[in-house]
Amino acid sequence: MADVGVRAARREDVAAVTGTQIRAWKFGYREFLPEGPLEQMTGPAAESMWQRQWDEAISFPPTPRHRVLVAVEQVLLDTDAFPALGPGGIEAVAAMAGAEKLAGLASHAPAEDPDLDLNTTGELLTFLIDPDYVRRGHGSRLLNATIDYLRDDGYRTVVTWVFADNYAVRGFLESAGWGVDGAERVLDMGRSVRMIRLATDIS
Template identity: 50%
Template sequence: MADVGVRPARLADAAAVAGVQVRAWRHGYRDLLPKDVLAEVTGPEATETWRERWAEAATAPPSPRHRLLVAVASDIVVGFAAHGPAEEPDLDAAGTAELITLLVDPLHARAGHGSRLLAATVDLLREDDFTTLVTWVFEDDEVTRTFLGSAGWAPDGTARTLDMGEEVRQIRLHTDISVHADG
């Protein structure tokens, strides 16, 4: 088995993180987003923008409670997760965090990287005294909903519609990450 793990992202990881994002979106969102939108957000110009944003997230996050983690297998970045305090006005930012994204390269899917990223994220958030974790998912994204559902996530009743030339609906999921939640 390859040497696998999760660690904080470094500046040198930014291009690999952007590459994972683009491949994961092209694969996972191909039936969820309008084709022209998907092409735009995964094209070469967008990939460079993502690389710059992930470099900034790794080196100058908006706060000490914002983090970018990478999953590695044999020193190759195969997935990543980003989190920070929840920003929606209906949530308590002191106790609620948002899983901004969690993506695994489709070439390395179903090897436990997503679960390791999620566990590391929860561990760090608990250290920061968060008790609830939320995330937004496309309503029709059964793969992500099933993955998170198996980890105890459920819809919290909040939804939003994104205008991408056609309406795309997202739902917010939540889970209890307080220490007592493990049993």
């Protein structure tokens, strides 16, 4: 059994958040990003940079409207089911059972694109699920929690940028009511990689 939920990220989550981002990118982006740039984005030097950035985002957000949320699982085990382990073994099982595992992360902030009103439009900046925790409902919980926060902050619309070929994320968001709003950008990653902007009305 597992106890699941979403909460605000804490400073002690920084390493786990960074690791989750890198694992999710390696797994989810390998089909459509060039190998070289993807390796640069997820290598040791990049990991140190991302860790510093997540530390700042979690510990010192620019405004109260900048947030990082994490989806977590806590393993629940009945230690009475392990009597043969002896006291020390049962303590080890109990410690393992209480461990909280980070399953995904999302961050949001006021939208920054010049064609949008930052007072009424928020942006989902990051939305990632650890590959080991997919299809367990964490994505829906994270997205719902994000929308709740944004709605409480007075936003009426939310946007996010996704890779055009990231059909898994596009499909998930589109099934939740998001749609392409017509904005595009192209990244030079050794070859052109297209991104599209999705939007949804949360009013």
